[in-house]
Amino acid sequence: MKSILIRDGSFKPFFRFVFVIAGVGVIFLDLNVWHTGWLHMIGFAVGGIGGFAARAHQLGIKPFEPPPYPAGWLKNRRAVKDVGVGDPDKPDL
Numbered sequence: 001m002k003s004i005l006i007r008d009g010s011f012k013p014f015f016r017f018v019f020v021i022a023g024v025g026v027i028f029l030d031l032n033v034w035h036t037g038w039l040h041m042i043g044f045a046v047g048g049i050g051g052f053a054a055r056a057h058q059l060g061i062k063p064f065e066p067p068p069y070p071a072g073w074l075k076n077r078r079a080v081k082d083v084g085v086g087d088p089d090k091p092d093l
Contacts, residue, residue: 009062011053020054023047 005015026043030036056063 008062009065010057011050013057016050016057019050020047021050023050067090 003012007020011019023043026046027040030039030043
């Protein structure tokens, strides 16, 4: 299924731009026009989502893609790390 918001594992450039501009716009409208005292926090969150999505795209991070490692890999790695056998950072007792 083709997504409207996501392309190549990240937000599309248009939506990244819209999130940033809408967030900054809500912040300025709240601080200068509406004076609610809490709506600027929502604008900050929306603008932050757009900003972090743009940075993730620049770094090549794809947050909406399945992980490249097999299922259960992290759990097995943590189990081996807890045992501590062969770990150069932990001394064997």
